[in-house]
Amino acid sequence: MKVIETIDEMRRLRRQLAEPVGLVPTMGYLHEGHLALVKQARAENPSVVVSIFVNPTQFGPREDFNKYPRNPQRDLALLEKEKTDIVFMPSAAEMYPERSNSWVEVSKLTERLEGASRPGHLRGVTTVCAKLFNIVQPDKAYFGQKDAQQAIVIKKMVADLNMDLEIIAVPTVREPDGLAMSSRNTYLNPEQRRAAAVLYRALSLAQKLYVGGERNAEHLRQEMTALIQKQPLADIDYISVANAETLDELDTVSPPALVSLAVRIGKTRLIDNVVVG
Ligand code: AMP
Secondary structure (H helix, E strand, O other): OEEEOOHHHHHHHHOOOOOOEEEEEEOOOOOHHHHHHHHHHHHHOOEEEEEEOOOHHHOOOOOOOOOOOOOHHHHHHHHHHOOOOEEEOOOHHHHOOOOOOOOOOOOOHHHOHHHHHOOOHHHHHHHHHHHHHHHHOOOEEEEEHHHHHHHHHHHHHHHHOOOOOEEEEEOOOEOOOOOEOOHHHHHOOHHHHHHOOHHHHHHHHHHHHHHOOOOEHHHHHHHHHHHHHOOOOEEEEEEEEEEOOOOOEOOEOOOOEEEEEEEEEOOEEEEEEEEEO
């Protein structure tokens, strides 16, 4: 496994890689969710590149960029075990020199959900992914269904801008109580960690109601809201039942529908989703 810190070196090594090349972009502090992406990339490509970059442009001014958890030594050991070929770990100065002045922005889809709650976040994500795609030139890039809107927006960017790669969404990996694995779960104290299971309980309730025949989207939102409000440590940011392609909110649930939510547990903002239908 080679660990690369500069764009020039990454480009030089890329020319020697057997194709197809699979890329897994991450912000590090790896868990089994990230490793599911790496495993799938490993199974589908002779060459696997994983990037670790805590991307400053996707954090708002009052968000957790400075305290975002980091543990590169542990990350590298985990990636070595998964037989990663190259880890690309650039500095912020390498990725964003002072003269950098360009953005990639997907309109409409980014006005909703995470885009509405975190202005500029998705523009930071699409910009850094476009840069990583240009640097690594992967044939396939792997994203988690956990960040459903991110995967949808990146697919749209790739289609709209004729980028020559395939985007693959990988199912969410969960803890035994259903909580989606996330680097941010480390912020939770034991009491908050127990409370955080309410996100998946609410999503499971929506799924159960849907399977039982419920098609009124507002009813699903109300039932999820009522369940989460019973948990005193939880503070709802949004609850959405939307078309899984356009992200338009639905009145009547018709498949595939994306049921998603963002909930604060203490100061920690968690997101999760399921697709119904
Ligand atoms: P992050 O390091 O949080 O930017 O995540 C890097 C990639 O891993 C993104 O594509 C995420 O959607 C994905 N990911 C994060 N958590 C999970 C999870 N629990 N299951 C599957 N994929 C995940």
